[in-house]
Amino acid sequence: MTTLKLAFRSVRKSFRDFTVYFLTLTLGVSLFYVFNSIDSQQSIMSLTSGQSSALVMLNQIMSNFSILISVILGLLIIYANRYLLRRRKKEFGVYMTLGMERSQISRILVLETVFIGLIALVAGSALGVVLSQGMAVVTANLLGAGIASFKFIFSLAALRSTVLFFGLTFLLIMIFNVVMVRRQKLIDLIYAARRNERFKLPHLGRSVLLFILSLACIGSAYYLVADNGILMVPVLWSAVALGVVGTFLFFFSLSGFFLKLLQQTKKVYFSGLNMFVLRQINSKINTTYVSMTMVCLMLFVAICTLSSGMGLARAMSAATAKSTPYDASFSIDERYTLTSDNEIHIDKEYPAAGVDIMALAKERGVSLKFAKDYATVRYYTAEPNMVEVTKVSGRAVSLKNIYIQLSDYNRLLELQGIKPLALKTGEYAVSSVTPYGKELIDTMGDRLYEQTITLQDKRLSLNKSRVFFHTLETSSNEENVLAVVVPDGLLVGAPAARDVLNIQYKNPNVEPQAVANLNKFGDISQLSAGFETKAQVVEATGSITATLAYLAVYLGVVFLIAAATVLAIAQLSEASDNVRRYRLLHKVGTDDKMINRAVFAQILVYFGVPLTLALVHAVVGISIVSNLFSTFQGMKIMGSSLVAALIIIAIYGGYFMATYFGSKSVITREYAKRESET
Amino acid sequence: MSTILQVKHLEKYYGNKGNLTKALDGISFDVKTGEYVGVMGASGSGKTTLLNCISTIDSATAGQILINGQDITELGDKALAKFRRESLGFVFQDFNLLDTLTAYENIALALTILRQPASEIDVKVRRVAKLLGISMVLDKFPYQMSGGQKQRVASARAIITNPALILADEPTGALDSKSAKTLLENFEQLVSEQDATILMVTHDPVAASYCNRILFIRDGKLFNQLVRGQHSRKQFFDQIIEVISLLGGADDNA
Numbered sequence: 001m002t003t004l005k006l007a008f009r010s011v012r013k014s015f016r017d018f019t020v021y022f023l024t025l026t027l028g029v030s031l032f033y034v035f036n037s038i039d040s041q042q043s044i045m046s047l048t049s050g051q052s053s054a055l056v057m058l059n060q061i062m063s064n065f066s067i068l069i070s071v072i073l074g075l076l077i078i079y080a081n082r083y084l085l086r087r088r089k090k091e092f093g094v095y096m097t098l099g100m101e102r103s104q105i106s107r108i109l110v111l112e113t114v115f116i117g118l119i120a121l122v123a124g125s126a127l128g129v130v131l132s133q134g135m136a137v138v139t140a141n142l143l144g145a146g147i148a149s150f151k152f153i154f155s156l157a158a159l160r161s162t163v164l165f166f167g168l169t170f171l172l173i174m175i176f177n178v179v180m181v182r183r184q185k186l187i188d189l190i191y192a193a194r195r196n197e198r199f200k201l202p203h204l205g206r207s208v209l210l211f212i213l214s215l216a217c218i219g220s221a222y223y224l225v226a227d228n229g230i231l232m233v234p235v236l237w238s239a240v241a242l243g244v245v246g247t248f249l250f251f252f253s254l255s256g257f258f259l260k261l262l263q264q265t266k267k268v269y270f271s272g273l274n275m276f277v278l279r280q281i282n283s284k285i286n287t288t289y290v291s292m293t294m295v296c297l298m299l300f301v302a303i304c305t306l307s308s309g310m311g312l313a314r315a316m317s318a319a320t321a322k323s324t325p326y327d328a329s330f331s332i333d334e335r336y337t338l339t340s341d342n343e344i345h346i347d348k349e350y351p352a353a354g355v356d357i358m359a360l361a362k363e364r365g366v367s368l369k370f371a372k373d374y375a376t377v378r379y380y381t382a383e384p385n386m387v388e389v390t391k392v393s394g395r396a397v398s399l400k401n402i403y404i405q406l407s408d409y410n411r412l413l414e415l416q417g418i419k420p421l422a423l424k425t426g427e428y429a430v431s432s433v434t435p436y437g438k439e440l441i442d443t444m445g446d447r448l449y450e451q452t453i454t455l456q457d458k459r460l461s462l463n464k465s466r467v468f469f470h471t472l473e474t475s476s477n478e479e480n481v482l483a484v485v486v487p488d489g490l491l492v493g494a495p496a497a498r499d500v501l502n503i504q505y506k507n508p509n510v511e512p513q514a515v516a517n518l519n520k521f522g523d524i525s526q527l528s529a530g531f532e533t534k535a536q537v538v539e540a541t542g543s544i545t546a547t548l549a550y551l552a553v554y555l556g557v558v559f560l561i562a563a564a565t566v567l568a569i570a571q572l573s574e575a576s577d578n579v580r581r582y583r584l585l586h587k588v589g590t591d592d593k594m595i596n597r598a599v600f601a602q603i604l605v606y607f608g609v610p611l612t613l614a615l616v617h618a619v620v621g622i623s624i625v626s627n628l629f630s631t632f633q634g635m636k637i638m639g640s641s642l643v644a645a646l647i648i649i650a651i652y653g654g655y656f657m658a659t660y661f662g663s664k665s666v667i668t669r670e671y672a673k674r675e676s677e678t
Numbered sequence: 679m680s681t682i683l684q685v686k687h688l689e690k691y692y693g694n695k696g697n698l699t700k701a702l703d704g705i706s707f708d709v710k711t712g713e714y715v716g717v718m719g720a721s722g723s724g725k726t727t728l729l730n731c732i733s734t735i736d737s738a739t740a741g742q743i744l745i746n747g748q749d750i751t752e753l754g755d756k757a758l759a760k761f762r763r764e765s766l767g768f769v770f771q772d773f774n775l776l777d778t779l780t781a782y783e784n785i786a787l788a789l790t791i792l793r794q795p796a797s798e799i800d801v802k803v804r805r806v807a808k809l810l811g812i813s814m815v816l817d818k819f820p821y822q823m824s825g826g827q828k829q830r831v832a833s834a835r836a837i838i839t840n841p842a843l844i845l846a847d848e849p850t851g852a853l854d855s856k857s858a859k860t861l862l863e864n865f866e867q868l869v870s871e872q873d874a875t876i877l878m879v880t881h882d883p884v885a886a887s888y889c890n891r892i893l894f895i896r897d898g899k900l901f902n903q904l905v906r907g908q909h910s911r912k913q914f915f916d917q918i919i920e921v922i923s924l925l926g927g928a929d930d931n932a
Contacts, residue, residue, distance in 0.1 A: 006787075009778040094774045097735065098835075099763020100791050101756060187736045190774070 003104060007111035010091075011119075020568040020658050021080050022120060027561055028073045029124020029166055034132045035062045035069075035554050037158035041136035046148040048511075048535070054143055054543030061547050062554065066161075069558050074169045076562045081173050083569050085180060087576070092181060093189030102181055109177040117170035124166075125159060142317070142546035144538035146508070207256035210249050217246030222620050243617065247296050250613060251289040255282045273598040276585065280578070280602050288570060292610055295563045299614035299652075300621070302559035306644035307618070308625050309552020313545045320541045322471060324534040325416045326502040328514050329473040330357065330521060333498035335528035348526040354378050354496030355527070361501075366520045370510035374503040375411040377472065379404060379483075380494040382455065400481050402497055404472075409485045412472060415504055421468075421485070428453055429466035429485040441467055455490040473500045476537045511535050553647070560648060563610070564655035568662075571603055575663035582667045592668065599663050607656045682842055682875050683709035683732070688741035690727050690898075701727040703898035704741070709843075709877060714869045716886040717879045718918070719895035720925065726847060728895065729879045733766060733845045734758050746842055763791050767836030771848035773828045775820040781831045782807075782816040788835050806834045809872075810864050826857025830864065837868060844868075846878040850885045862888045883922065887915040894921055901925060 039059035042052055095105050132153055140147055221242035228235045259282045262269045269275055334350045357376050361368065368374055379402040409431075410420040421429060430448075432441065441448060453460045472483060505514060511533060518531040582595055690702040701724045709715050719725040730736035732743055734750055743750050745765060753761055767788075768774070775784050782803055789799045807813045810830045815823050823831065829849060836844050846865075850858035866888050868874040880886050888911065894902040902921055906914045 006776075006778075012778070090774065091776060094776060096759070097733070097762060097766075097768045097774070098788050098791050099759050099761070099766075101759040104791075186734070187730060190735060190770075 003107050004111060007108045007115060010088075010108075011112055011115045019662060020565060020572060020655065021084065022116075022123075023655075023658065024080065024561055024565045025077065025116070025120035026124040026127060028077070028558075029120055029162060030128035030131060031554065031557060032066065032069065032073070032165065033125055033128030033155075033158050033162045034135055035550065036066055036161055037128070037132050037153070037155035038062055038135075038139060038550075040153055040155035040158065041132065041139050043153060044136050044147055044149060044151055045140045045143075045145040047143075047145050048539065050536070050539045051143050051145050051542075054539060054546075055139070058139075058543055058547050058550070062550060063161075065551060065554060066165075069554065070165050070169075072558055072562060074165075074172070076565060077169050078173060078176065080565060080569050081176070083573060085177060087573050089184070089189045092184070093186060093191075096186050096189065106178040106181050109181065110174050113170050113174045113177065117166065121163060121166055125162060128158075128162070129154060139546060142313075142549065143542040144535060207253045207260060210253035211257040214246045214249030214253060217242050217249060218617075219246075221246060225620065225624055244293075244297065247613065247617075248289065248293045251292040251296070251610075254609065273585070273590065273594055273601075276581075277598050277601045277605075280581075280598075281605055291566055291570060292606075295566050296610035296614050296617075298559045298563040298566075299611055300617045302556045302563065303614060303618040303644070303648065304621055304625075305552050305559065306556030306647060308622055309548050309556065310644050313549035313552065316541055316545045316548070320538055320545070323476070324474045324537050325471045326474045326534065327505040327508075327511075328503045328518060328531055328533040329475065330501040330503075330518055330529070330531035331473060331498060332357065332500075332524060332527055332529040335526060350496060350498070350527065352495040355499050355524070357499050357501045360521065360524070364520050364522060366517050368503065368517070370505060370513040370517065371503045372506045373415055374501060375408075375415050377404060377408040377412055377500050377502065378496050379498040379500070380491045381497045382484075382491065382494045401484065402481055403484045403486060403491055403494065405488045405491050406485055407488050409470075409483075412502060413470065415502055416470070418470070423466070423485070423487055424463075425487075426458070426460055427463055427466060428460040428487075429468060430462065431468040431470045431472075431483045431485060432481065453484070453486070455486060456492070458490060460486060460490075473502055474534050474537060475532055476540055508535075552644075556644070557647065557651065560651050561655075564607075564652050567606055567610070568655050568659040571606055571659045572662050572666070575599070575666045579667055595667070596664060599667060600660060603656065603660050603663060607652070607659070611652065680711050681708050682711045682713075682746060683877070684742070684744040685728075685732070686742040686744070688728070688731060688743065689739045690724070690731055690736070691739045700898050702731065702738070702741075705895070705898070705900050706741075707893060707900060707903075709875060711875055712869060712873050714865065714876045714888065714890045715878070716889035716892040717877065717895060718881065718883075718886055718892055718922070719901070721881070723895045724898040725879045725895050727898075729845055729847050729877070732843075732877065733768060734762060763788070764839070765842040767839065767841035767844040769829070769833050769836050769844065769846040769849045771851040773820070773825075773832045773852070775828055775832055775835075777820045780817055780819055781812065781823065781827075784820070784831055785816075785834045785838055788839050792839060802838055803834075806838045809867075810834050811860070824857070825853050826860060829853055829857070829861055833861065833864060837872070837874060840872075842875065844874055844876045846876060848880055849878065850880065850882060855884075858882075858885065883915060883918045886918050887911050892918060892921075894925060896925055 036059075039056055042055050045051075047055065092105055095108075096102075132155070136153055137147065139145075221239045224235055224239040224242065255278075259278050262274070262278060269278070332355050334346050335348070360366075381401075382403045406421065406423055409429075413420055423429060430441070449462050449464060451462065472481070503514070505511070514533060518533075521529060521531070523529070582599075585595060585598075586592075685708075686706050688702050688705045689700070692699040692701055703724075705724075705728060717725045717728060727736065731738045732745075734753070738751050741751070745761075748761075750758070750761060775781075776787070779787065785803050785806065786799050789802060794802075803816070804813065807816055810833060812827055812830045812834060815827050815831070818827075820828055820831075829852070833849070836846075849865075850861060853861065862885055865876055865878070869876060869890075878885070878889065886892050890906050892904040893900060894904070902924070904914075904917055904921060909917070
């Protein structure tokens, strides 16, 4: 029974000293479960067939990405295990000197892994099940589905794949550990701790040179990306290479550079424990620059994925909300066909008088009983076509110019619950839906306001306060339309361009009724007629939004955990190495406050420096990505990355605090007991 | 008295052909049952390498090490483990106690590895604890004990299996003089009362003066031998100092 007891004891000890390792395992397991159990969430939702297939697709995409995630998590667990194992060489040496056989030591390790694996699996799955309840609500929200009834969600399939994957990982670790025990010589095990205690002193000249070189590398990487964007693949790769090399050199030279720099300013260097902390950092950064580089790059990926993915998702769902102010919109206009030489051919001109949708509805037997309110609006074509081609964000954009009369426009506003618009005599208003519209209007500036319109011999001018961004109809494809709103009566005789019927439902449940009735409009000879409902649009964009948001969180959080774990484990094991130094400080009369501050400063630097560089990288990267996308989605990632920031602070900060308190307890426990014996 | 340890022409080389270091260069000596033998020498003289070879922590390049007539340089991995748990006891400078176990459990571990019945373990542990004066700390964890207590727990663990040979590497190296004295007296007592055999590497002439016989090593070779005989500890100490000055000083703290 010794093996079992020893294994159990050492797991208990690991719990105390390596909370972070368990935290990571548990989080990893729960994330894996949550993102693989999405399809089981439909049990609480009322879904249309379209939504449920969107959910299945979402689940499929997440499971595919889980392969990548499992590779990252697997590598992380193996890394952490190796780190922890390396610290226990001496223990195995003692077992061997007591005459334990290697197979017995292997058995201890296997048992330990089984214990740890079981605990992590149980705790992680439990956490995952709890989290997935909350996530179901978010999923329903993103897909625009209602919650049918709250009930307990549990996915056996997800649990099975979680157990399978982590089981395999732990099996791999067992094999790895057994091989390690079999390979090591006793003399290397027993004297393991006495080795690698060498310091490389930094050369000021070389450090400064390398530091400048690293900044130059990073700077030129930024320049390349800023100048060329990220669409030119060869340039992008060279920028990435420069960035990686620059980051590596940065960490390689940073501590030496700062140490020397601060040594010059004696006031700072010889204040409190500064000298000690700097030396501490320096002695380790020399050997940890590779892992610091990895951590920094992982953080960069995490920040970019989290903020741009979530920003994009937010922008998309905002755009969807903006483009679907009515529950349903039915429209008729000209039908285009493309001829063989790619010319637009109009099958039949739209009748100049327009089409009376309400009369048509009566004729086709379309009942609007499901509607709470509805309104028709007619678009006209008239001269002048105010804006034809303008450059927006460096691209030529043309806006279609349509005219609407004020009473129609106000009916639309009423449907949306917006205060009606009043025009003074001689005034017109403009409204645009697309993000382009705003930019276009801004770009045109005074030119737009100087433009006057003459209709029915009346001159109309535009007041600056008469520029709006109202949506005219619910649609999945935003048209680049600039609506000119003019007083009633001025459009008599102008040719009609499109007729639209906008509807608000009595309640969301009438959707099937609405679809059935609007379908009765059927085909209208040679004209293009059709309808879109808000539910359809939300459903179409919702699955993309959900996929983006979930992928961002999934990938981002996993990278974040990976980076934080690597740092935390390195710091915690360093704390037990450094106990002797801190004990010495304690003995020479340093008070606990000062020591705690030194521990804090040391860990803060380790966590802060890679994060800072990663943030700088990310700000540059994201602003370029956001420039690229803003021209088509109106995405402002920077503004919307608050959630991302919160996630980063919660997770990274959590690991930081766990590391600080862990290190502090290792150190204080160590010298407190020293005291009690004398 | 029977010979328990025979070292014959023991050689240990480090490095490769171009840069060869002879840590042990053909050492031969015997140790009889019940002897308390000290090994002294300057740092780098090969004394720890010698101990590591005898304790099977390290492997010899050439030569033989016979313990109870059995050549341990020829043992396989499994047989080595069996040999260590049945015939050897270790005391290290830095104690090497398992910090997850209490003192009691650390001592008992040596017996459980031998698969001794639980009923016998308790009696044995308490007896050896009493012998070494650590009955009071049996329930404490290593981090709750002083250095001297830890080393006596480690010694208890080393002797509880009644090993043919106890190997001690600088056992007093990390102790203050009072703890060191207690430990050395314990060792003396083990030899005289329990008929234990101890081979102890040390650079401390005081510690060495407790031994029956001292082997002096220089450059991997046996340089000199000193037998205490009927001399008092003080006289023996003076003799040791004399040889050390002949050796060229062992005052570097290896």
